[in-house]
Amino acid sequence: MIKKIIIKPGCISCGTCEVICPNVFEVKQIGTVKKNASLELHKEEIKEAAQTCPVGCIEIEEE
Numbered sequence: 001m002i003k004k005i006i007i008k009p010g011c012i013s014c015g016t017c018e019v020i021c022p023n024v025f026e027v028k029q030i031g032t033v034k035k036n037a038s039l040e041l042h043k044e045e046i047k048e049a050a051q052t053c054p055v056g057c058i059e060i061e062e063e
């Protein structure tokens with residue numbers, strides 16, 4: 001189960017995470033995680049976004 005998503009420093013605002021999973025990610029100045037987003041419901045897309053992020057700055061905490 002995904003407990004938390006951390007956007008680590010280094011985001012280059014490429015928009016990829018939002019394209020892959022717009023229910024969870026929103027790219028403003030940098031990529032952000034939407035408040036109240038259902039992480040468990042979108043966990044496969046979240047993992048895909050984390051793997052696809054060109055600078056590897058999406059960290060997933062699971063329990």
Ligand code: SF4
Nearest residue numbers: 011014015017031053
């Ligand atoms: S995919 Fe990574 S670099 Fe691109 S906007 Fe999202 S967090 Fe930032």
